[in-house]
Amino acid sequence: MPMEEHHHDLTDDVGERRGFLGAMATAMMAGGLIGGYGTFATYAGRFLYPSGGDKTSWQFLATVDQLKIGSSIPFETPVGSKVVVARQSEGSTAEDFIALSSVCPHLGCAVHWESQNNRFFCPCHNGAFDASGKATEGPPAAANQSLKRFPLMVENGLLFIKVPTESVRGTREA
Structure with a gap:
């Protein structure tokens, strides 16, 4: 057992x-x-x-002394947006400069500064914008579309612009 x-x-x-x-x-x-x-x-x-984190950064543009009143410089953001930065007055603060998209919000045509008329002009449909980017004539004015404005900062005599570093879809824009 x-x-x-x-x-x-x-x-x-x-x-x-x-x-x-x-x-x-x-x-x-x-x-x-x-x-x-x-x-x-x-x-x-x-x-x-997708996360809504801040997809922007401050980018160096120029020294304050490089831009004279009425002059402007083109700038392209990391995502391909075209911007024009202009000096509007003699001071050395961010308020003395303006940074606007150089693309018309109506159909995406390139706008250019007309100093003789003190305005930005879009040749596609005769759209016009004042020096602050507000639409004043043409289809952009009828649709109340202004040029996109970008924040500026002056630090130690250097001019910086705050721009998107990633597009909405997370890819570079063309």
Whole structure:
């Protein structure tokens, strides 16, 4: 009889090991599924709800002394937006300068400064904007569309512009 009891104990041990290994395999499979679906959910969340972090930076433009009253310089942002920066008065603060998009909001044509008329002009449909970028004539005025304005900063005689560094879709604009 002692032999049968011993045989019975071995069968119990094998059954316990099999139960333990089955439980471990189930736990590992569940962990893998949770990890996989968790990763999928994370990427789906990033795609559907992108972070609204600040995608702008201050970029150096010129020294304050490089721009004389009435003069302007072109600038292209890291995402390809075209900007014109002009000096409007003799001071050396950000308020003495203006940075405006050089793209008409009506159809995307290039605007240029007409110093003789003290305005920005869009040749596509005779759109005109005053020195502050507000539409005054043509389709942009009818649609109340002004040129986009960019913030400027002067620090230690250096002129900086705050521009987007990433477009809405996260890719460079053409």
